[in-house]
Amino acid sequence: MSLDLLPGRVAGIVGETGCGKSTLGHSIPRLLPEPPAKVKAGKIVFQGTDLLRLPKWRMPGIRGTGIGMIFQEPINSLNPAFRVGDQIAESVRIRKLRERGLIPGIKPEVKGYDYSKRELPKASDVVTGPFIPPNVSQTIKGRGPPMTREIHAEVLDFLRLVRINDPERIVNLFPHELSGGMRQRIMIAMALSGKPALLIADEPTSALDVTIQAQVLTLMKELMEEVRTSILFISHDLGVIAEMADDLGVMYAGHLVEFGPVGEIFESPRHPYTKALLRSIPNKYKDEGALPSLSGSVPNLSHLPDGCTFHPRCPLARDVCKHKPEPPLAPLPPGPQGLLHKSACFFPEEVPTMP
Amino acid sequence: MSTPSLPATKAVKAGSVAPTRPRGALRANVRLVLRILAANPLTLVGFILVVLVSVTAFLIVAVPVVSSVLLHRTLSILPYPALDYAAFPPNQAPSWAHLLGTDQGGTDVLSNVLAALPTDLGIGFSVAGVSLIVGGLLGLVAGFWDTPGTLSSVASIGILRITDIFLSFPTLVLALAITAAWGRGEVQSELAVIVTWWPFYVRLTRGEVLAIKVQPYVIAARAAGVSETTILFRHVVRNVLEPLAVYFSLDVGTVIVTYSTISYVGVGVPPSIPEWGNLMYQYQDLLLTQPWTVLSVTAAIFITVLAFSLLGDGLRDILDPRSRRIMSTTTVASHSGEGT
Numbered sequence: 001m002s003l004d005l006l007p008g009r010v011a012g013i014v015g016e017t018g019c020g021k022s023t024l025g026h027s028i029p030r031l032l033p034e035p036p037a038k039v040k041a042g043k044i045v046f047q048g049t050d051l052l053r054l055p056k057w058r059m060p061g062i063r064g065t066g067i068g069m070i071f072q073e074p075i076n077s078l079n080p081a082f083r084v085g086d087q088i089a090e091s092v093r094i095r096k097l098r099e100r101g102l103i104p105g106i107k108p109e110v111k112g113y114d115y116s117k118r119e120l121p122k123a124s125d126v127v128t129g130p131f132i133p134p135n136v137s138q139t140i141k142g143r144g145p146p147m148t149r150e151i152h153a154e155v156l157d158f159l160r161l162v163r164i165n166d167p168e169r170i171v172n173l174f175p176h177e178l179s180g181g182m183r184q185r186i187m188i189a190m191a192l193s194g195k196p197a198l199l200i201a202d203e204p205t206s207a208l209d210v211t212i213q214a215q216v217l218t219l220m221k222e223l224m225e226e227v228r229t230s231i232l233f234i235s236h237d238l239g240v241i242a243e244m245a246d247d248l249g250v251m252y253a254g255h256l257v258e259f260g261p262v263g264e265i266f267e268s269p270r271h272p273y274t275k276a277l278l279r280s281i282p283n284k285y286k287d288e289g290a291l292p293s294l295s296g297s298v299p300n301l302s303h304l305p306d307g308c309t310f311h312p313r314c315p316l317a318r319d320v321c322k323h324k325p326e327p328p329l330a331p332l333p334p335g336p337q338g339l340l341h342k343s344a345c346f347f348p349e350e351v352p353t354m355p
Numbered sequence: 356m357s358t359p360s361l362p363a364t365k366a367v368k369a370g371s372v373a374p375t376r377p378r379g380a381l382r383a384n385v386r387l388v389l390r391i392l393a394a395n396p397l398t399l400v401g402f403i404l405v406v407l408v409s410v411t412a413f414l415i416v417a418v419p420v421v422s423s424v425l426l427h428r429t430l431s432i433l434p435y436p437a438l439d440y441a442a443f444p445p446n447q448a449p450s451w452a453h454l455l456g457t458d459q460g461g462t463d464v465l466s467n468v469l470a471a472l473p474t475d476l477g478i479g480f481s482v483a484g485v486s487l488i489v490g491g492l493l494g495l496v497a498g499f500w501d502t503p504g505t506l507s508s509v510a511s512i513g514i515l516r517i518t519d520i521f522l523s524f525p526t527l528v529l530a531l532a533i534t535a536a537w538g539r540g541e542v543q544s545e546l547a548v549i550v551t552w553w554p555f556y557v558r559l560t561r562g563e564v565l566a567i568k569v570q571p572y573v574i575a576a577r578a579a580g581v582s583e584t585t586i587l588f589r590h591v592v593r594n595v596l597e598p599l600a601v602y603f604s605l606d607v608g609t610v611i612v613t614y615s616t617i618s619y620v621g622v623g624v625p626p627s628i629p630e631w632g633n634l635m636y637q638y639q640d641l642l643l644t645q646p647w648t649v650l651s652v653t654a655a656i657f658i659t660v661l662a663f664s665l666l667g668d669g670l671r672d673i674l675d676p677r678s679r680r681i682m683s684t685t686t687v688a689s690h691s692g693e694g695t
Contacts, residue, residue, distance in 0.1 A: 031574055063577065065580060069578035071571055079594070082590075098580075194579060
């Protein structure tokens with residue numbers, strides 16, 4: 001598994017259920033319970049530090065401001081006992097304390113953009129989005145010590161950032177009083193309020209129904225343009241990935257089998273699995289009858305087949321694929337756009353003619 | 356601070372932009388609690404009884420002290436001094452002068468029973484309270500830091516094995532044995548009960564922590580960069596508090612019964628202090644001839660224990676923010692901000 005996440009780019013990860021997408025997402029900020037989980041070999045290099053060699057007690061300093069995370073289930077990812085405002089405030093407070101050097105941890109770098117402010121709305125925004133008065137944080141006066149007031153103002157800003165119209169009321173509500181879409185917005189606000197350099201979105205829309213999914217995706221897309229954090233977007237939905245990601249990684253049985261720019265992979269996949277996956281997307285315009293599906297299922301991750309893990313299901317498989325050890329993720333000859341495209345197949349040039 | 360504070364009405368009008376809770380939140384909470392109580396009549400009974408019992412106990416202790424300081428005269432809400440031997444003719448049936456009659460020692464039964472209330476209530480709260488704090492803290496540590504192979508897991512296993520040792524003895528027998536060894540006295544017997552009592556809280560707390568620490572919201576807090584200690588004492592503790600409070604309320608009654616048993620057997624408080632177990636012992640021979648003596652002590656224990664049990668059952672509804680959704684008539688914010 002080798003994956004480079006570049007600053008300001010959105011990398012999508014797709015794959016079937018159980019192929020290790022979420023495990024990948026959780027293992028980067030070392031959120032898997034250790035033991036039983038253990039990253040046996042390799043490196044997770046973040047801003048020049050190998051996270052695997054960092055002592056465990058230093059990991060909280062990386063999380064939040066360094067690596068933020070949005071989870072799959074908005075229903076359970078907010079503490080039921082606290083008001084949502086307090087939960088975002090906790091994340092803001094941690095960042096502020098780190099910015100001031102009061103507690104150890106990664107300081108969010110200044111990237112020349114401001115998370116908390118949008119540009120002045122255009123006339124069309126009044127219909128499509130909430131009107132956000134500029135510099136609203138300065139106009140807020142309240143009780144409490146200056147730090148608390150500052151944090152509260154920021155919490156309201158972040159709630160506005162995720163397009164919540166009446167943050168003053170929402171901050172005082174408990175998670176169970178909000179709908180799934182609202183809770184997911186709170187989760188996103190929480191993750192963004194740490195101003196992370198890398199944001200891992202682990203199927204942020206899978207638990208939501210389709211209409212809310214569309215809203216949250218639109219929101220995330222707007223935020224990506226606004227915030228320009230690097231994002232690792234994990235999903236099993238190719239349509240979502242096509243919409244959101246710049247680069248696409250395809251995972252199969254715990255391995256990355258193809259990685260490259262989204263457009264190029266969709267146009268000319270260079271791994272049989274990717275090709276089979278793309279074929280199973282229904283055509284928007286005409287009914288082509290039953291969709292082709294790939295026979296068999298993902299192998300048990302604790303008993304992987306010898307050779308290429310995909311060979312039992314691959315129409316191109318030969319003897320080489322069964323015996324030669326797992327093909328590496330090798331760069332392909334540059335395509336029409338000249339961008340880096342990698343595939344872990346022995347015969348990538350045969351994929352376009354695959355039956 | 357130099358910033359002028361806004362008048363309350365203005366703050367509310369401005370959409371309550373104050374960083375703390377909007378004003379009137381306390382009153383709204385009180386109203387909500389009252390509404391939950393009204394919906395559960397048994398809890399309401401328990402609540403009223405607990406308030407009554409606690410206020411009575413407080414007045415019994417406070418009135419003599421306050422009056423002696425302020426008026427230089429000792430007043431009391433008890434009809435007569437408690438355990439004042441040979442003050443009245445013995446063995447009288449209930450009358451207007453002595454509502455529960457008098458006992459064989461010539462003391463007023465009502466005064467004795469009432470005077471025992473603060474003692475027993477105090478014992479119930481202190482024993483359950485100390486056990487809650489000691490057992491709760493040990494349970495938190497044992498449940499949260501039990502990752503195998505670390506130093507803390509050794510401590511965690513140690514705590515649990517010691518707990519097991521204490522739990523393997525019958526509570527009452529162990530408490531009696533310890534009191535017998537330490538000697539009779541209020542403090543000794545109370546400590547003896549505490550020694551047998553805290554392991555239950557370790558078990559309860561640990562079980563809850565084990566369930567809560569794998570919840571997605573704990574992992575989400577960890578992902579937000581919250582340190583492990585803060586996760587334990589903020590996110591986990593707040594969610595353990597509910598079951599603990601319920602158990603505590605039920606437990607106060609149990610402690611009172613257990614402690615009365617110890618006193619009844621004769622190793623609790625000395626006979627000069629009014630206490631229900633003591634009074635039971637003194638009145639046990641009168642069950643057939645003057646049943647009101649024993650029965651009034653029994654009734655006192657019964658009412659107190661019942662009060663805390665009934666309250667404990669309803670406490671879950673009051674403490675759990677989720678149950679408030681059903682009770683609260685305020686509009687639920689579900690769709691604001693959507694559809695943008």
